[in-house]
Amino acid sequence: GKNLWLADNFTDKIYKINPESGKVLKTFDSPGHHPEGLAWDGKYLWHIDSGENYMYLLDPETGRALSIMESNSSNPRDLAWDGKYVWTVDYRRDILIKVSPEDGMMVQTFPSPAREPAGLAYDGKYLWVTDRSEDRIYLVNPSDGLCLSSLRAYGPFAYGLAWGDNVLWNVDYENDEIYKIDVFSKDIFSRWDERQMSLHFIKEFRNYGPGTVKTLDIYLPIPGIRDNQSLLGSVQFDPEPAEIIQDSWDQKIAHFRFKDLKGYSVVKPGWKVKAKISIIVANFIRRLGYPARAHIAGSNYQAMLPPLAWQAGLGELGRLGILISSKFGPRARLGLITTDLPLVADISKKFGIQNFCQKCKKCARNCPAQAIPYEEKVEENGVMRWVINREECYKFWRKAGTDCAVCIYVCPYSKSDNAFHNFIRIMAQNSSAAQSLSVWADDFFYGRIPLRRKSSLR
Known part of the structure; x- marks a missing residue:
């Protein structure tokens, strides 16, 4: 509808509210003494009572109960209407329940992503569920119960939900406020906990x-x-x-x-x-209800990142011993989170990078420690790869006082992100001739041993 409906379990009344002004347009008594959730089906109001555990179909003009049925929940909180079925949420068992509006028969249940679910709404495609313990609002696929995303709740005790005009409405139990949330905002990030x-x-x-x-x-x-x-x-x-x-x-x-x-x-x-x-993304997957472990560089890695990045289709392992991305070259910094969250798996891709490295050898030619091999790939731990001389590389680092990164600097894939270089990257993906031409062009324009960026002090 065009208005908001609010059930108040303190006054045992149901209110019709203008969403623009917040003005109360109509009030009537709730049929029970513990009024909770409300849902609009286009003509009537669905209402649930947490004390009697009944679902009511109400006339929005008079408040009269047109029908009454069991809620299939001993601890109901809120309702949602998806156009065919009524959805309820059980805050003790942490489940979402799909119910037939004809006879109240339970059709399906899903685990709730929220540990303390309270509010429920349907946006025409997905369900939204509040979690007051985590101050989150979760987006749930009603076909399989998978949690797709989540939003931050703006109040301290997120409760009831409603959907209308492409915005989400959330009432907060603690501060008695109603929040209008633009879930399709063009702002990619929001800041909090500054x-x-x-x-x-x-x-x-x-x-x-x-x-x-x-x-x-x-x-x-x-x-x-x-x-x-x-x-x-x-x-x-x-x-x-x-x-x-x-x-x-x-x-x-x-x-x-x-x-x-x-x-x-x-x-x-x-x-x-x-x-x-500000904390923008922190414990996001854990808030969805799934275990997650972040592997931090230099402290608690429990996996080899380059092979995993290759399997995810992010790049290929280059001659210089690290992952080379088609777009960012060897300048990409990898991060890893392990979880059992159901996700669509990526597959490895061929970017032509290893074939390019076979012809190029610029990193080997410019390595001051001569730790990068000129030779063909060899088998190491069951994998065919170019094996760098780690001892010589580290010895040079100790001598220089820091890592040199010359191999990253001279790599042709480290060139800046512009239309010309991107065109070369695309051409080199599938054409051996283009790869050979690119190697020659990089040597010709940038030098077989490229000059370092000049400083005004030199």
Whole structure:
């Protein structure tokens, strides 16, 4: 309908409310003494009472009960009408129940994604369910009961739900307010749980001696405004960088230069800034009711990410020993969450990257440690791959004081994301001739041993 209907179990009344002004248009007594959910079927109101556990069909003009039937629930909360069946929610058993409106016969049940389900609504295709314990509103497929997504509830005790004019209405039990939620908002992210923090980032270099380091260049990325953070002031550097540069992907970088660092000396360039940081995606899958484990880089990985990323169709394993994405090259940083949430599985894809690596060898040619092989792939742990010399690679890292990433820099797939380079990537996916031509063109235009990005200080 065009209006909202509200059941109040304190006054034992049912209210008709103007959704624009909040004005009460009509009031009548509820048929029971514990009124709960309401649903509109286009002509009549469906109503459920949690004390008597009955479902009522009400005349919206008079409030008179036209029919009464069992709810099939000992702890009902809310109702929804899907055009053919009535849905109810049981907050003790945590289930969704589909009921025949003809005789009240239970047709089907699904586990609720909410631990304490209360509100229920149907949007024409999916069900929405509130969870007051997690302050979430879940989107549920009524055909199989799978939870598809969830929204943050805006009040402390999300209760009843209603759907109309492509918006979701949610009444909050604790603060006695009704929220209008635009679930199709163009804003991809919303911020909440904002925390003001002072961020410090320091890179330490120590010359273990006995010789003098003639020139040391350190590059640190500078934080900026992002979807989940806003800066509360300018970034403060210590010491001041020699220059601020910007890479091909618009990331601003502070360039620090030090000269004549004697043996056993230490430098600690860095920055600090105050920022307001929000949690955008946190425990999302757990809130859907499924276990999930995040594998954090450098601390608790329990899986090899490149093979999993390859199986997911994100790229192929390159000669330099890491995953190469067709779009981002070897610059992609991988993250992993393991869960038993039912998901559609991706499949591995061929981007022509391994065939390209077979011809290119630029990373091997430019590796300062000569740790990347020129030779063919060999078998390692049951997989045919190019095996890098990890000892030589790590030895160079120790000598340089940091990881060099030269192989990532020189890789042709690391070129910036533009129409020309994207066209080359597409052509190289399936054509051996295009791959050979791309290797030659990259050597011709960028050099077999590419020059590093020049600084104004050089």
